[in-house]
Amino acid sequence: MKPFAITALAAAALSLSGCGENLGQGPVLHVASGYIEMGATPDRPAAGYFTIKGGPRDVELMAVSSDLAQRVEMHETVKENGIVSMKPLRSAPVPAKGELEFKPGGRHLMIWNINGAAVRAGKLPMIFVFSNNNNERILFDLTIRQAPQRGDSSGAAMDHGAMDMGGAGKAAGEGTADAAKK
C-alpha cells in the first residue's frame, strides 16, 4: 500500500502545480471553469454553468453578476413528483477543499440580455461574490456557447419557458420575460 500512497501524493502535488498557484499551501477558493449556453432564441435567457473549488474553510457563494448583462440569477432545478421546476437560490455552499458545481439539470445561472459585444467576443466577464473576507469577489470569464440546435434532453431541461417557477415572488421578472415573448 505504501507505493500507492506515495504515487497518489505525487499526483496531488502535480495537479497543484498544474494550477500554477499556491504550491504547497493548501487549497485556495477559486473558479475552476465555466461556460454560458445562449438561449434557443435571442429573447430567452442564457444559462450559465461553472465549477468552484473550495478553499480552507466552508464559504457561501452569495451572488453572481456581470456588468455586461441586464440580470443574473442563481437557480436550482428541482424535480418533485415527476414535475421539473426551478427555484431561485439565495446562496450556494462551497465546502472546504470541496467543490460547488452548477451544471445542466441542477443549479444554474439564468442570464438576461447579454451585451452583444460580449456575445461576439465569446465570453462574459463575471463577478462571483462569496461570504468570506468581507464578501470576497472573484472575477472570471465564462465562455459563451451557442444553444444546441438539436432538441436533445439536456437542452430541453434548460428551456425555462416550459417550466413552472417555484418561489413566485422573486421569479416575477422571469414570468414577465416569458409573457413578453408570447
Ligand SMILES: [Cu+2]
Ligand atoms: Cu433557471
